Amino acid sequence: MSTALGYREFGAADVQEFFDRPDPVPGPAEVLVRVAAAGVNPLDHLLRSGHVRELNGHVPFPQVLGMEAAGTVLAAGEDATGLEVGDRVTGFALTGAGTYAETTLLLGESTARIPDTLPWTWAATIPVAGTTALDVLDQLDLPVGASLLVNGIGGGVGIAVAQLARDRGLVVTGTGSTAKRELATKYGAAFIDYTASSVVGRFDAVVDTVGGESLRTVAPLAKKLIAVGDQSVTELGGEFVHRRLDRASLERVAELMAAGRLDPHITGTYPLARAHDALALVESRHASGKLVLDLSL
Numbered sequence: 001m002s003t004a005l006g007y008r009e010f011g012a013a014d015v016q017e018f019f020d021r022p023d024p025v026p027g028p029a030e031v032l033v034r035v036a037a038a039g040v041n042p043l044d045h046l047l048r049s050g051h052v053r054e055l056n057g058h059v060p061f062p063q064v065l066g067m068e069a070a071g072t073v074l075a076a077g078e079d080a081t082g083l084e085v086g087d088r089v090t091g092f093a094l095t096g097a098g099t100y101a102e103t104t105l106l107l108g109e110s111t112a113r114i115p116d117t118l119p120w121t122w123a124a125t126i127p128v129a130g131t132t133a134l135d136v137l138d139q140l141d142l143p144v145g146a147s148l149l150v151n152g153i154g155g156g157v158g159i160a161v162a163q164l165a166r167d168r169g170l171v172v173t174g175t176g177s178t179a180k181r182e183l184a185t186k187y188g189a190a191f192i193d194y195t196a197s198s199v200v201g202r203f204d205a206v207v208d209t210v211g212g213e214s215l216r217t218v219a220p221l222a223k224k225l226i227a228v229g230d231q232s233v234t235e236l237g238g239e240f241v242h243r244r245l246d247r248a249s250l251e252r253v254a255e256l257m258a259a260g261r262l263d264p265h266i267t268g269t270y271p272l273a274r275a276h277d278a279l280a281l282v283e284s285r286h287a288s289g290k291l292v293l294d295l296s297l
């Protein structure tokens with residue numbers, strides 16, 4: 001049996017509840033994993049709220065929160081090639097399987113082994129924020145020295161984009177509220193405090209992680225515009241990020257972390273019993289860096 005945090009109906013945070021479920025049985029292309037750490041992401045509350053039913057409207061209740069996890073393989077389906085019992089891995093959960101749980105199913109083709117030196121909590125941030133940042137920068141394919149504005153540099157995706165962009169020789173500026181200045185500066189980015197001044201300038205590219213009115217404010221500043229959360233970017237002449245969700249991308253981000261070139265900037269580590277608090281902070285839309293559930297706590 002496995003304890004999990006989920007919901008029996010769509011709604012606000014008060015529909016969340018803990019329950020026990022039998023360990024799920026992996027299909028041919030899946031692996032059963034003992035979760036060591038799980039990332040907390042905005043998509044988790046969007047799924048719970050029923051705002052993206054095209055993604056989870058078909059999944060039976062109770063649904064379990066969480067999309068990404070790092071852990072140890074307990075069982076592997078026959079088509080989950082390259083993954084064996086006992087492997088340390090990170091990956092995307094099967095839709096509906098959830099990762100705010102002691103065990104879960106990960107998709108074999110979207111799961112990768114991780115270096116022994118990589119902490120579980122770091123590895124748990126690779127599938128969502130880590131590979132989104134990689135996909136964004138590969139899609140933009142900017143030359144060394146190009147200027148990049150990261151709208152929302154203080155979030156999980158924003159701070160990963162900023163570091164990988166600097167690593168590629170780009171000149172990075174980020175927007176955020178006053179409390180995010182120190183974070184931007186730490187990773188070598190210029191900073192625009194959107195609460196104190198207008199966001200202005202001209203950039204070879206803008207990566208938007210905020211969406212809505214904020215996206216509309218920064219769109220005219222970009223030669224190339226890409227968004228990770230707001231698909232209406234295409235109405236503004238920009239592109240939505242193409243997500244690869246493949247093993248090779250997970251491995252590349254794991255290598256960057258192990259080599260000290262990417263720090264997920266974890267600002268909060270929570271036991272499963274306090275997952276409500278972690279998700280509430282993300283739902284406030286003003287978290288810093290990454291929040292992670294650590295199942296050893």
Ligand SMILES: NC(=O)c1ccc[n+]([C@@H]2O[C@H](COP(=O)([O-])OP(=O)(O)OC[C@H]3O[C@@H](n4cnc5c(N)ncnc54)[C@H](OP(=O)(O)O)[C@@H]3O)[C@@H](O)[C@H]2O)c1
Binds near residue numbers: 151152209210289
């Ligand atoms: N397509 C995909 O596969 C994919 C993958 C990952 C994420 N996403 C989406 O990308 C978005 C960001 O995800 P995340 O994990 O980075 O979120 P997050 O960690 O919760 O960060 C959100 C950040 O937005 C900043 N923010 C809010 N309003 C702002 C504004 N007006 N100007 C500048 N910054 C602002 C906040 O900083 P302040 O406190 O400074 O305002 C906060 O740090 C979400 O919509 C998520 O669903 C999509």
